[in-house]
Amino acid sequence: MAATNSPGPWLSIRKRCGSFSSTGGKTTGRLRPRIRNRQTVEISSVARGRFITFEGTEGVGKSTQLDNAAKTLERLGIGFIVTREPGGTPLAEQIRELLLASGDESVHELTELLLMFAARAQHLHRKILPALASGQWVLCDRFTDATYAYQGAGRGVPEERIALLETLVQADVRPDHVILLDAPVATGMARARKRGELDRFELEAQAFFQKVRNAYLERATAMPERYHIVNASLPLEQVSESVSALLTALAALPVESG
Ligand SMILES: Nc1ncnc2c1ncn2[C@@H]1O[C@H](COP(=O)(O)OP(=O)(O)OP(=O)(O)O)[C@@H](O)[C@H]1O
Numbered sequence: 001m002a003a004t005n006s007p008g009p010w011l012s013i014r015k016r017c018g019s020f021s022s023t024g025g026k027t028t029g030r031l032r033p034r035i036r037n038r039q040t041v042e043i044s045s046v047a048r049g050r051f052i053t054f055e056g057t058e059g060v061g062k063s064t065q066l067d068n069a070a071k072t073l074e075r076l077g078i079g080f081i082v083t084r085e086p087g088g089t090p091l092a093e094q095i096r097e098l099l100l101a102s103g104d105e106s107v108h109e110l111t112e113l114l115l116m117f118a119a120r121a122q123h124l125h126r127k128i129l130p131a132l133a134s135g136q137w138v139l140c141d142r143f144t145d146a147t148y149a150y151q152g153a154g155r156g157v158p159e160e161r162i163a164l165l166e167t168l169v170q171a172d173v174r175p176d177h178v179i180l181l182d183a184p185v186a187t188g189m190a191r192a193r194k195r196g197e198l199d200r201f202e203l204e205a206q207a208f209f210q211k212v213r214n215a216y217l218e219r220a221t222a223m224p225e226r227y228h229i230v231n232a233s234l235p236l237e238q239v240s241e242s243v244s245a246l247l248t249a250l251a252a253l254p255v256e257s258g
């Protein structure tokens, strides 16, 4: 898992000395975490799973590629979970329903932002971190990069506000790798429309998604070590091959760099 140098009081990842700590949550898996106190678990980084997120605008093929990624990891014999944001736990899925539903009351951008991070706090601490601590890889459909793209670039929330909440909720936890499925907005929207009824986000104008796409591409340029751009406008088989090859290469990396 990628880590910055500012661990919060309740959660820290110490890569250099090879241990991993997180807030409580149940842990399962091949290595039993060492309990330091009631709030913290530690395990060797040898067992730590990798945190891989799939990002992109609507309909580019994230869910499709998560299925493909799951099959790839199965072939490689790697233990993993597949999850998504907003959502991933029963409570966070309830928040997702609130966020995606179209209603009469317009949602203020700060309400949207706080609900995203409320769902994320539950998901991260109750599901993602315990899975990583047990050595499983976490394949996640969207994470905080989506917040920078949608609430930041799309809604116009200043980046510093998002960064504040990111630090509060995640401390130094960041995805190890972001697989950015990139395609023209119109391509993704045409695919999403074919799938059926559109949710509150999917009803946004093309200009909104253009800002979102640009923001993802800017983040990919700013963080080339973390981002992997895949051309999602290609035929499905080619996109799947690229994603499988990428995951196979990541699996071959030593844990500290992978
Ligand atoms: N490379 C591709 N070429 C053509 N169709 C594709 C491709 N990838 C996915 N699709 C199709 O496009 C539709 C949307 O794909 P998918 O649901 O995986 O996108 P998504 O990014 O998860 O969408 P959302 O952002 O709404 O969650 C599906 O019907 C899927 O079969």
Ligand SMILES: Cc1cn([C@H]2C[C@H](O)[C@@H](COP(=O)(O)O)O2)c(=O)[nH]c1=O
Pocket: 058, 084, 085, 086, 116, 141, 142, 143, 144, 145, 146, 147, 148, 150, 151, 201, 202
């Ligand atoms: C995590 C996250 C998500 N969103 C938006 C992006 C999508 O429109 C929906 C989720 O729907 P999907 O079918 O699963 O893609 O939520 C967001 O605006 N900000 C976020 O942080």
